[in-house]
Amino acid sequence: MRPPEVADLYGAAGDAEVLVVGAGIGGLACAVALSRAGFDVRVTEQAEELREIGAGLQLAPNAVKALCHWGLEEAVAAVSVVSQSVEYFDLDTGEHLFSSVLGLAAAARYGAPVHQIHRADLLGILADVLPAGTVTLGRRATDFDVRDSGVTVRFADGGTMQTQLLVGADGLRSPIRQQLARPEPPRYTGTVGWRGLLTRERAEALGFGHACYCYLGRGRSIVLYWLRSGEVLNVIGFVPVDEIQRESWTESGDVDSFRRSFATAHPRVRRLVGSVESAFITGVYDREPLDVWTDRRVTLLGDAAHPVAPYLAQGAGQAIEDAAVLSAALSAQRGPTDSRSWTGAAASAALTHYERTRRPRTTKLQAVARATESFWHERDPEQIHARNGRFRGITRIDPLGETVWSWLFDYNPVTQSYDTSASRSAGITSSREYHRLARAGSQQAMEAWRGAFTPGDYAAGWKGLRRAYERMLTTVCSPAPGVCTEHVDAGGVPALWVRPQGRHPANPVVVLYLHGGGYIGGAAAAGIDLAARLADAVNGQALAVDYRLAPESPYPSALDDAMCALRWLVERTEHETKIILAGDSAGGALAACAALRARDEELPPVAGVYAMSPLADLSLGSPSIDEREGTDAAVSRDLLTDMSACYLQGRDPQDPYASPAFGEFRGTPPLLVHAAANEGLVNDATRLVERVVATGGNATLRLYDDEVHAFQLFRFSPDAAEALAEFGRFAHSWLNRTAPAG
Known part of the structure; x- marks a missing residue:
C-alpha cells in the first residue's frame, strides 16, 4: 500500500x-x-x-x-x-x-x-x-x-x-x-x-x-x-x-x-x-x-x-x-x-x-x-x-559562421527522426553510415576515411584532425617492405628521400611529393607509401616535403616550403634530372600552385604536375561540395571551411597561389588531374582542368567511378594501381621535352 x-x-x-x-x-x-x-x-x-x-x-x-x-x-x-x-x-x-x-x-x-x-x-x-x-x-x-x-x-x-x-x-x-x-x-x-x-x-x-x-x-x-x-x-x-x-x-x-x-x-x-x-x-x-x-x-x-x-x-x-x-x-x-x-x-x-x-x-x-x-x-x-x-x-x-554553428542550429528536435539523426550524425562523421560503394576495395577505402576521425578528433579542431589523419595514414597506408628513406634538409625544409627497393640514388627522375591533409595535417613520414608508389610509377625516386602546417604557419608557408625544396632539387641535381610535382588533396593544389610560382620565378621548368583530388578552390565555390554532402566520407563543407580558414587566415581565397582554380597557366608544365567522380571535390578537379586549358596550358582529366577522395592513398583501392600507371605513362610522355606546354 x-x-x-x-x-x-x-x-x-x-x-x-x-x-x-x-x-x-x-x-x-x-x-x-x-x-x-x-x-x-x-x-x-x-x-x-x-x-x-x-x-x-x-x-x-x-x-x-x-x-x-x-x-x-x-x-x-x-x-x-x-x-x-x-x-x-x-x-x-x-x-x-x-x-x-x-x-x-x-x-x-x-x-x-x-x-x-x-x-x-x-x-x-x-x-x-x-x-x-x-x-x-x-x-x-x-x-x-x-x-x-x-x-x-x-x-x-x-x-x-x-x-x-x-x-x-x-x-x-x-x-x-x-x-x-x-x-x-x-x-x-x-x-x-x-x-x-x-x-x-x-x-x-x-x-x-x-x-x-x-x-x-x-x-x-x-x-x-x-x-x-x-x-x-x-x-x-x-x-x-x-x-x-x-x-x-x-x-x-x-x-x-x-x-x-x-x-x-x-x-x-x-x-x-x-x-x-x-x-x-x-x-x-x-x-x-x-x-x-x-x-x-x-x-x-x-x-x-x-x-x-x-x-x-x-x-x-x-x-x-x-x-x-x-x-x-x-x-x-x-x-x-x-x-x-x-x-x-x-x-x-x-x-x-x-x-x-x-x-x-x-x-x-x-x-x-x-x-x-x-x-x-x-x-x-x-x-x-x-x-x-x-x-x-x-x-x-564563412561570414555567417555556419561552420561554427550550423551543426547545432540546423537541428530541429521536433521533426528529427532516428534515421536522419543517427545515420547522418550531424557533424560527427562526414558521411551517412548507410551510404556504400559498389566494389569491396572502394568500400574498404570509404571505411578507412569514415573511421579515421572519431568524435573527439573532430571536436578537438585542427589538433585532433591532425593527429587522426596521420594515425590513419600510418596504420592503413603503411609502406611496403624494402622502401628506403633518408632524412634531408631540402633548402631549410625537412624532407624525406623515398626510394623503392633497388632504385639507385642517382636516378634522373624525381617526384617532388606534397602530402595532403588540408594544410592542417599530414607529414612526409605518413605519406611514404604513396610517395614510393609514385616514384615506382616513373622508375625514379621521390622527395616528400614536410612543409609547415596551418594554423601555426598560415599561407604562404606551405607554398614557400614547397618552393624551397624545388629550388634545392634544381640546384643539387644534374641538368638531365627531370622533376615532377605531385600531390594529393591539398598537396595536389599545392603542386599546381608551385608550378605557377616556378614559372613566375623563371625556374627551370619541371616535367609535369600530377594532382590527385586537388583542393583547388579555397573559396569553396564548387557545387559538388554540397551535392556530395553526406556521401563523401573524407570531406564536408564544414571541414573544408575550417581547413581553408586555418590556412588563409583572412587572406584572399581566390589568390592563385592558394587556389589554382583561379590561376593563369600559360607557360606552365602539363597537368594530369585524377579524382573520384562521386567525391565532394570533383568540381575542384574539373574546374582546375578547365581553367588550365582556358588560360593556355595543357591539362588532362580522368574521373574514376565508385571511388573515394584521394583513392591513390590506398593501395587496396581498385583503381589505385591503374591511376598510378596512367601517371607513369603521362610522366614519361613529357620527360624528354625541355619546354613547357603553351
Whole structure:
C-alpha cells in the first residue's frame, strides 16, 4: 500500500504514467512536452521551492524550435533578448577576431533566433503552463527498482511511487544516473566561473551594444550577453581555480579576486570587471559520454545523461532537445490515446529509440564543448596566434559562421527522426553510415576515411584532425617492405628521400611529393607509401616535403616550403634530372600552385604536375561540395571551411597561389588531374582542368567511378594501381621535352 503522504499527494488519479525526477529546465521541459502530447506526467523535485539560482542562459535556434512547438514563443520573447551578433575578441589586445550574425539573420537561416534569457524566467514560463499539481517539491528521489511491469521510485522521506516510465532529469549528480550508469564522480575541469550582472546604463556607458561578446585570453575568458529585455548585461568570467577560493552558486565571491584575474586584460574589459559589484562563483564540471543511459523503463535526460561544459551555451538547449525527442519517441510507441498501460517491450523500444536518436549528437557536443574550453583558454603564445588567425579566416570564408554553428542550429528536435539523426550524425562523421560503394576495395577505402576521425578528433579542431589523419595514414597506408628513406634538409625544409627497393640514388627522375591533409595535417613520414608508389610509377625516386602546417604557419608557408625544396632539387641535381610535382588533396593544389610560382620565378621548368583530388578552390565555390554532402566520407563543407580558414587566415581565397582554380597557366608544365567522380571535390578537379586549358596550358582529366577522395592513398583501392600507371605513362610522355606546354 502506498504511504499516506504519497496517496494524499497524487490523490485518486492513481500512479503516474511518466515520473520525471528533477524540476530544473530539463525536467520541466520534459513535463511540458509530455503533457502537451497527452501523457499523464508528474515531476518531483528535492528543493523546497521552485527556483533556479544563477543568472542567464542562451537558447539557440535548435532549442527555440521546440519552445515554439509547445506554444511558448511569445512568453519567451517577452522576457528575453535577441542579440544581433556574437563578437569575438582577443582578451589582452582587444583585437576583433570574428563576428557571427544572430538576430533576424539567424532566424532566417536556421528557422528561429537566438534568445538570451534569465534562468528563473525560463523556469517560470515552463512551470506556468503545466497542469496544476504536476510538480511536487521537497521530495528527493534516492533510488528505484525497475521490473517488466513498472518502476518503483523511493524517496528520502521513506515514501515510494509507482510509475510506468521513469525519467531521471536530476542534474549533474543524479541519483538516478548513479544507479543506472557508471558511478564515477563528475569531472572537474579546473576552471571556475564568475557570474554577475551590470545595469543597462552602466554597460552602455562602457560601450557594449546590442550583441553577445566573447573575449578569449590566456587560460581565461569573459562572455557577455543581455537579459531581461535588455535591462541587464550578464557577465561570465572563466578563470583557473587556483585564482579563487570558493566555488558555490550560493556564495558571493570576493570581486577583488575577480578583478585580479583580469588585471592584464584590455582596458575596456578591466573597466567592465571593475564595474561588477557582486558575483557568484561555481566550478565547471562535465562527464565522459555514456555508452548507455536507458534500462527498460528508465532513462536519463539533460545533465543527468550528458552534462556539458558551458562554452557552447547548449546545456539548457540540449535538455530541451531531449524533451522534444523523448516525447516524440513515446508518442510513436504509445497505443490508443486513452491507454496508459505500457508493456515492457513498448517502453523499452520507445526509450531505446530516444537514446539512439540523441546520443550521437550529445556525445559530439560534450566533446566539442570540452575542446572549446582548451581552444578558448590556450596558454601557448604560438597557439593563441594560431587560434586568432583561424577566427580571422572563418570571418572571410564563412561570414555567417555556419561552420561554427550550423551543426547545432540546423537541428530541429521536433521533426528529427532516428534515421536522419543517427545515420547522418550531424557533424560527427562526414558521411551517412548507410551510404556504400559498389566494389569491396572502394568500400574498404570509404571505411578507412569514415573511421579515421572519431568524435573527439573532430571536436578537438585542427589538433585532433591532425593527429587522426596521420594515425590513419600510418596504420592503413603503411609502406611496403624494402622502401628506403633518408632524412634531408631540402633548402631549410625537412624532407624525406623515398626510394623503392633497388632504385639507385642517382636516378634522373624525381617526384617532388606534397602530402595532403588540408594544410592542417599530414607529414612526409605518413605519406611514404604513396610517395614510393609514385616514384615506382616513373622508375625514379621521390622527395616528400614536410612543409609547415596551418594554423601555426598560415599561407604562404606551405607554398614557400614547397618552393624551397624545388629550388634545392634544381640546384643539387644534374641538368638531365627531370622533376615532377605531385600531390594529393591539398598537396595536389599545392603542386599546381608551385608550378605557377616556378614559372613566375623563371625556374627551370619541371616535367609535369600530377594532382590527385586537388583542393583547388579555397573559396569553396564548387557545387559538388554540397551535392556530395553526406556521401563523401573524407570531406564536408564544414571541414573544408575550417581547413581553408586555418590556412588563409583572412587572406584572399581566390589568390592563385592558394587556389589554382583561379590561376593563369600559360607557360606552365602539363597537368594530369585524377579524382573520384562521386567525391565532394570533383568540381575542384574539373574546374582546375578547365581553367588550365582556358588560360593556355595543357591539362588532362580522368574521373574514376565508385571511388573515394584521394583513392591513390590506398593501395587496396581498385583503381589505385591503374591511376598510378596512367601517371607513369603521362610522366614519361613529357620527360624528354625541355619546354613547357603553351
